[in-house]
Amino acid sequence: MTYIAKPKFHHPALPKNALGYTHRDYEGKVSTLCAGCGHDSITGAIVSACFELAIEPHRVAKISGIGCSSKTPDYFLSQSHGFNSVHGRMPSVLTGANIANRALIYLGVSGDGDSASIGFGQFAHSIRRGVNMVYIVENNGVYGLTKGQFSATADAGSKSKRGVVNTDSSIDMVQMALQLGATFVARSFSGDKAQLVPIIKAAIEHEGAAFIDVISPCVAFNNHAGSTKSFDHVREHNEAVNRLDFITGQAPITVEQEPGTVQIVEQHDGSRLALRKLAGDYDIRDRMAAMNFLQEHAAKGQVVTGLIFVDPDPIDLHERLNTVPQPLRSLSEKDLCPGAAALEAINSSLR
Ligand SMILES: Cc1ncc(C[n+]2csc(CCOP(=O)(O)OP(=O)(O)O)c2C)c(N)n1
Ligand code: SF4
Ligand SMILES: [Mg+2]
DSSP states (O other): OOOOOOOSOOOTTOOOOTTSOOGGGGBOSOOOSOTTOHHHHHHHHHHHHHHHTTOOGGGEEEEEOSSHHHHGGGGBOTTSEEEEOSTTOHHHHHHHHHHHOTTSEEEEEEEHHIIIIITHHHHHHHHHTTOSEEEEEEEOSEETTTTOEEOTTSOTTOBOTTSOBOOSOOOOHHHHHHHHTOSEEEEEETTOHHHHHHHHHHHHHOSSEEEEEEEOOOTTTSOSTTOSSSHHHHHHHEEEOEEEEEEOTTOOOOOOSOTTSEEEEEOTTSOEEEEEEOSTTOOTTOHHHHHHHHHHHHHTTOEEEEEEEEOSSOOOHHHHHTOOSSOGGGOOHHHHOOOHHHHHHHHHHHO
8 A cells, every 4th residue: 555646747748538638547546566567567558558548437347356466456547446356256246247337348457366266266257158348367477465376377397486396287367268258368468568558458349258368477476587477488488479450430450561461350349450460370260279379389388479369249248148238227116127017928928
């Protein structure tokens, strides 16, 4: 906790977005994380993505669990709704809020400890149900907040700061999300803002379960030689499958690339993803191929980043449950208690 308030003054010439807001309007409190922590860069990327999309901050609900990563919603979007829940419980709190009010944009922020251990079941069920959300795992391979124990995403053979070798198999959250039916799956690196910001923007516009695994080095406990989640290791082993340009509205596509290496994917809401393809004939709409590609590269010690899979026409939880289109709080008593005749009609339809 910090009591240092950010100064309110900012330069009058700061660039403004379509709503007239500056970058500062999307920030939160001063971060109390360790200087250099990857999580702060992810916070910066979320701020940039929301600024660039000109999102009204009050339309966002940011929900997290427990951990250094789960503290970060305090450091962005101070004008948004927020709920810092219990360790591993972000997905169920988010699902409940989403069911009650589908008009908000849901940002779920979690850690690898929060999502791959205590919250593993919660993570799995929110993804398989197709909750319309952006689920971000700030993945450092350790429990940062409780002083650096290996998490379930730590690679077998990687070393702790004290030199202990991890002998357990690791969980690849991207593979899990693909297997569970996520309709938008990406991996990025906190040190690559140019890659991360458009991925977050595209995930926000995606109308289904969007999962982003962000490798986010813990400078206090997991940034040494022998760690596979350190800045140096990820930079050296990063295998980017594409670079994403995210385009909303009628803006022209101006990707500088050889024809044939750009793939345009139109999403349900009319936004377009322009992918500068880096890895041969990699097709982001082929779930099975994506899983094989990840396995092959993981075996070579490479970290695959970029937009890994997208289903441009997702079916979300509300569509599956056939819920009413408006937030539940806007329903009147008459809507909620339509009377004996309506009840009789429902009962007879079930006989
Ligand atoms: C029910 C419960 N069990 C254990 C803890 C202790 N605890 C707090 S944070 C944490 C792990 C955090 O790791 P991660 O989610 O990876 O976040 P990071 O700090 O690495 O960003 C644990 C085990 C807790 N707060 N609540
Ligand atoms: S302990 Fe690690 S994860 Fe936590 S703030 Fe420090 S560097 Fe970040
Ligand atoms: Mg962690």
